Amino acid sequence: MLQFLGNIEAKIDAKARIFVPAAFRKILQSSAQNTLILRKDIFQDCLVLYPLQVWDDEVAKLRSRLNRWDKEQQALFRQFVVDAERLEMDANGRILIPKRYCQMIGVTSDVRFLGVDNTIEIWNNDSLEQTLIDADAFSSRIQALMNNDPQND
Template sequence: MKFLGNIEAKIDAKARVFVPVAFRKILQSAGQNVLVLRKDIFQDCLVLYPLHVWDDVVDKLRSRLTRWDREQQALFRQFVVDAERLEMDANGRILIPKRYCQMAGITSDVRFIGVEDTIEIWTNNSLEQTLIPAEDFGSRIQALMNDEPQNH
């Protein structure tokens, strides 16, 4: 399941928003009506995980941590405490809890960004502030890809 796209949307007064059709079709074809919402660890955006992707992430994190270490258990707890299970309604909408809107500074206009196996929800301003200038982006990608072994 791979999401790709940059789609604008509006959140209504009740904090409901339609999951973009392109993303909804991918979710529905995989039988994924349940999503997990969490604020991103590094950026001021929200991340939607299809339930099976969330389960994989939590399992991977848990496998690297022990329940019997106070700091590691606190780290795990902090990761999962801010997660919320959401279900798309029959029209393909989700209800974003108000506290998540506040965490990400979301008021009405948002962008859904497909990022591999997750979907990010951004405000336009927040997204623009995180993007790398085009010239720097090109240089960084070039350096990264030139370090990769050549496949012929």
């Protein structure tokens, strides 16, 4: 199972190429996952890199919850997949991010890669800090969530 963990700063070049951080690249290469699917996050102004197998699993899960013969549900599915782009890591571990994706999240140079379970997020360096929860609020929410979990008894 793929699991990414880390918060790594990086720079994107003028041609919108960027090196996948070595820690993440090692996990991808050891699992023979050189194909990545790029999509803008549904909720935040960041990009999400899905290893191909993770993407295939997510699409199958979404498809299983939707009725192909329901107009609204088909529109939801279409919008989810139409905003995706297939990327291949080159021999040096770089990917080329299409310019429209950089524009979507306002990336010009400095980015942050975040390992988030089985995906990798790419954030505009300045935007990430604005989305993080205050430390006290975070600890309170985690405490409330975990106190409501019967497995923690």
